[in-house]
Amino acid sequence: MSEHKDKLPNHVCIIMDGNGRWALLHDMERNEGHRQGVEAVRHITEAAAEKGISYLSLFAFSEENWGRPKRETDALMSLIVDAIHKETPTLMKNNIRCLFMGDRHHLNPDLLERMDQCVEQTADNNRMTLIVAVNYSGKWDILQAVQRMLDENPTRDMPLTQEFFSGYLSTAGIPDPDLMIRTSGEMRISNFMLWQMAYTELYFTPVLWPDFRKPDFEAALEAFSNRERRFGKIEESINIP
Ligand code: FPP
Numbered sequence: 001m002s003e004h005k006d007k008l009p010n011h012v013c014i015i016m017d018g019n020g021r022w023a024l025l026h027d028m029e030r031n032e033g034h035r036q037g038v039e040a041v042r043h044i045t046e047a048a049a050e051k052g053i054s055y056l057s058l059f060a061f062s063e064e065n066w067g068r069p070k071r072e073t074d075a076l077m078s079l080i081v082d083a084i085h086k087e088t089p090t091l092m093k094n095n096i097r098c099l100f101m102g103d104r105h106h107l108n109p110d111l112l113e114r115m116d117q118c119v120e121q122t123a124d125n126n127r128m129t130l131i132v133a134v135n136y137s138g139k140w141d142i143l144q145a146v147q148r149m150l151d152e153n154p155t156r157d158m159p160l161t162q163e164f165f166s167g168y169l170s171t172a173g174i175p176d177p178d179l180m181i182r183t184s185g186e187m188r189i190s191n192f193m194l195w196q197m198a199y200t201e202l203y204f205t206p207v208l209w210p211d212f213r214k215p216d217f218e219a220a221l222e223a224f225s226n227r228e229r230r231f232g233k234i235e236e237s238i239n240i241p
Contacts, residue, residue, distance in 0.1 A: 008225070016040070092125070095128075185204065
């Protein structure tokens with residue numbers, strides 16, 4: 001394995017931001033920005049698989065996004081339904097498994113059906129796992145994990161370790177993200193994977209999501225390969241567990 005490959009993140013998560021500003025800049029409606037955003041999703045999913053990334057997580061719709069005008073949330077939801085429908089063959093062709101995470105309550109039955117079909121159809125693919133966060137928030141994830149952990153352990157004699165608790169998060173079995181990319185110049189994690197991002201390297205770029213392409217993704221990977229990750233340790237003891 002080359003030195004560069006060693007420094008490739010195993011799990012990349014992305015906060016896709018700037019669709020609205022992209023539309024404004026091009027004198028278009030906000031929803032057109034989201035449509036162009038789906039193009040970027042296709043390019044980056046393929047680029048990540050080509051690069052050998054194992055897990056790619058995309059923040060498609062946050063719990064907080066319900067606060068937008070209904071016209072926009074309706075459009076976003078139907079865009080996600082359409083994208084899942086249209087892109088499933090591409091996922092199959094590229095041997096990509098697709099998972100979804102987020103609160104399923106209040107999602108429309110059509111979307112839930114498409115999501116479930118896509119998960120089922122791509123279940124045996126093993127080149128990369130794409131995780132799409134829909135109606136997701138990091139605080140929701142922690143609370144639902146606490147709730148399920150308590151429900152499943154009514155006698156409360158479970159080992160309250162980080163590993164045990166992680167098993168109840170939406171990302172159970174998936175390694176924590178190594179790299180988080182946020183587009184559009186905003187420097188926040190906006191309630192994405194709060195627990196999971198404890199030691200994630202953060203990368204912010206001014207590029208608006210609809211313009212984000214393979215060279216921009218490669219620039220983020222390059223920046224990651226130059227980071228020194230110490231996980232709270234000092235340089236000489238990095239390999240000491
Ligand atoms: C943020 O831009 C983007 C979103 C809220 C939606 C992103 C969703 C997609 C690109 C569709 C994804 C679909 C699939 C299937 C993964 P913004 O509207 O907050 O932009 P602004 O900050 O410039 O207003």
